[in-house]
Amino acid sequence: MRVMFSGVGKLLSAAWRIDARKTVVATFLMLALAASAALLAVALGMMTDAVIGGRATDAAVLGAVVALLAILAQSSGQFAMVAYFELSELIELDLHRELLAVSNGSAGIGHHERPEQADELTVLVQDSGQFRSSMESLFQAATMVLAVVLGAAILAWQSPLLLLLPVAAAVPLFTGRLAESALERAKTGVAEPTRVALNLFQATTTARYAGELRVFGVEKELRQRYASLWRTATRGLYGAHLRAMALRAAGQVVFGLAYVGAVLLVVRNAIAGQQSVGEVVLVIVLATQVNQQVTGAVTQLQQLQRLANTYLRLGRLRDAVAGAGSTADQPVPDRLVTGIAFENVSFSYPSTDRPTLRDVDLTLAAGSTVAIVGENGAGKTTLVKLLCGFYQPTAGRILVDGVDLRRLPVERWRERMAAGFQDFVRYEIRALEAVGVGDVTRVSDEVAVHDALVKAHSTDVLRALPDGLSTQLGTSYADGAELSGGQWQKLALGRALMRDNPMLLLLDEPTSALDPQAEHELFERYAEHARRASAQTGAVTVLISHRFSTARMADKIIVVGDGQLLEVGDHDTLMRAGGPYAEMFAIQAKAYS
Secondary structure: OOHHHHHHHHHHHHHHHOHHHHHHHHHHHHHHHHHHHHHHHHHHHHHHHHHHHHOOOHHHHHHHHHHHHHHHHHHHHHHHHHHHHOOOOOHHHHHHHHHHHHOOOOEEEHHHHOHHHHHHHHHHHHHHHHHHHHHHHHHHHHHHHHHHHHHHHHHHHHHHHHHHHHHHHHHHHHHHHHHHHHHHHHHOOOOOHHHHHHHHHHHHHHHHHHHHHHHHHHHHHHHHEEEEEEEHHHHHHHHHHHHHHHHHHHHHHHHHEEEEEEEHHHHHHHHOOOOOOOHHHHHHHHHHHHHHHHHHHHHHHHHHHHHHHHHHHHHHHHHHHHHOOOOOOOOOOOOOOOOEEEEEEOOOOOOOOOOOEEEEEEEEEEEEEEEEEEOOOOOOOHHHHHHHOOOOOEEEEEEEEOOOHOOHHHHHHHHHHEEEEEEOOOOEEHHHHHHHHHHHOOOOOOOHHHHHHHOOOOOOOHHHOHHHOOOOEEEOOOOOOOOOOOHHHHHHHHHOOOOOOOOOOEEEEOOOOOOOOHHHHHHHHHHHHHHHHHHHHEEEEEEEEOOHHHHHOOEEEEEEEEOEEEEEEOOHHHHHHHHHHHHHHHHHHHHHH
């Protein structure tokens, strides 16, 4: 219950922060609704007695009061709905903003790759839609609480025994909370198959993958796996729903018995002449209202419990993302003098005990171009992630001109970095901005964007765009231009060269969609850019590529295997050594011959 009240407090705080006026108006209207409902029962009882007693004038006045209270109850609810519906929309947007902030609120990316936190994020995204109705649930729950309190006071005035009716109302509320807790545990238990099923759904409904699915004929297989995963998730939820239903039914039975008892009590008193017919009507109307309020309260309690669980998940994810905090206390240098050094660096991803890198000792000299080669899973990309500060070494340290990378402000460090990744983003915005975000300070600078595309050997993409750099990209827009994989990649390569004077240029398989000749020409341009950057900032260029014709251009080649450095040297040195590099180079050269 404490968690639920905490969630309600956070929701009210968000509503007040977003629009205090609408919050006040909605609260007043819902309270008016609760008061008018209770007073309506009193007025009905008094009108009944006036009619039976032949007091025509009193009956007429009370009839008018009944009508006015009925109109007030109806109109208060309708006008309140307008206020809290807008609040609900705004609060849902506020949650989405907070989700975006939490998801991108860490210098690292571990929370995206840890299964347990990915599950938390999946459930949060799924549950975010409930905030559209959360404010309605809160106001209705508040209305019901006030109505039950007023009803209890009136019932106690009639007979102290009738206070047992509101007390009995607490039973279904309690069993409803137990039911919701059972469902929440089940939802957490099936988060993983749900997440995998959603990934399959996206893969089988995205135009980008449609061709491959049909060529390989895997649509049926993926649909079967999707159905199997949902069956697993459904089985996990089905049992929980059965238990929840039994708990809720038990609570309703208890209240139902109390309701019948209350009605029989007042009927007996009326027969005995201890109460008037109007008082019988009053109690029956109030008891009916309490019954409806309890039924509604159980539903609203479930919604508020889900709301509280959502805030709880959000808090856990926020705490996980926040981590240990920054230890940065040194400025990022204006230029590299000695370079970047790995000192006995080891690293294991949080979700596994198996080290991805082990005891890496390596120096990337200022002004050098370094190629990293090796088989898939050897640890090449992990080296890049560590250089970017996405993760911290499990052991050892990375030094930038002798200063531990942990001590440099990561945002400032990344401002002196340019990067092209294999898993690049397809920004569905204007082509100008899709390249310009590589240097957000010049995101709309057409000259800078064009120069970056020239350096990336990517200006041919502009000829395919109907409005040049002003073209809207992506099929999310009716008039958006769809590009080929190679064209999207060329825009990403231009984006990687937007920054004029980086100290670190990272290229992690950024040309996978290009042919070998195009890649070779492109990296010749990169090498030219690297030499220029090296003269200005002592920049280090790090290249990861499976194509050895490109890697041979580097000053230093690093061969990685099973998380360790197998060889380090230039092309000629490694070829003379006849080790793993020479073997892999010969195999690839034979394939292209």
